[in-house]
Amino acid sequence: GDSVTQMEGPVTLSEEAFLTINCTYTATGYPSLFWYVQYPGEGLQLLLKATKADDKGSNKGFEATYRKETTSFHLEKGSVQVSDSAVYFCVLFIRGATNKLIFGTGTLLAVQP
């Protein structure tokens, strides 16, 4: 069935370090891919998205490229800040009658000053 696998956390980095959070998926058809972020004590927010192969989503210095050949959507940021500390979810969107979102388990990122 359709599923998302993302790297387990927590990921602990120093400020200005390079970030990669791996995400791979299994899906029939041509899904869309998202990264959602949940800051401490807050709800979910859409961080970035990609709707087709080779699309690159970007926002707030974060980037992710939809790689159909490797079924991946890895999240990257060149220089993290303490304010980036949050839980990041890789999400698969299956378009259809149900418009279903399938969430990865989430990766906790902790950035230390």
Next chain:
Amino acid sequence: DTAVSQTPKYLVTQMGNDKSIKCEQNLGHDTMYWYKQDSKKFLKIMFSYNNKELIINETVPNRFSPKSPDKAHLNLHINSLELGDSAVYFCASSPTRLGVNYGYTFGSGTRLTVV
């Protein structure tokens, strides 16, 4: 103006009680959802309604019953609460026809603690 609002934000209750969580969206979206986030931050869909009609009903105990009086509201009622029901519950909405902009919007969550 909050687009998707859930009430209450926190709910502490005893085992065996019945409780409801309310959700309202003012975005004009046709589809609304309930997601459960457990203590490990894992999110899983529970229900989805489209224009007041149930279209997703994942494997959820019968004690959970969604109710949609109109397409702007999707309430979650839980009977005979159990310890394992403790989690954060998120409401979300989206437009029925999704084009380039995927309009999923989440509420801020309701933290339910069963003691």
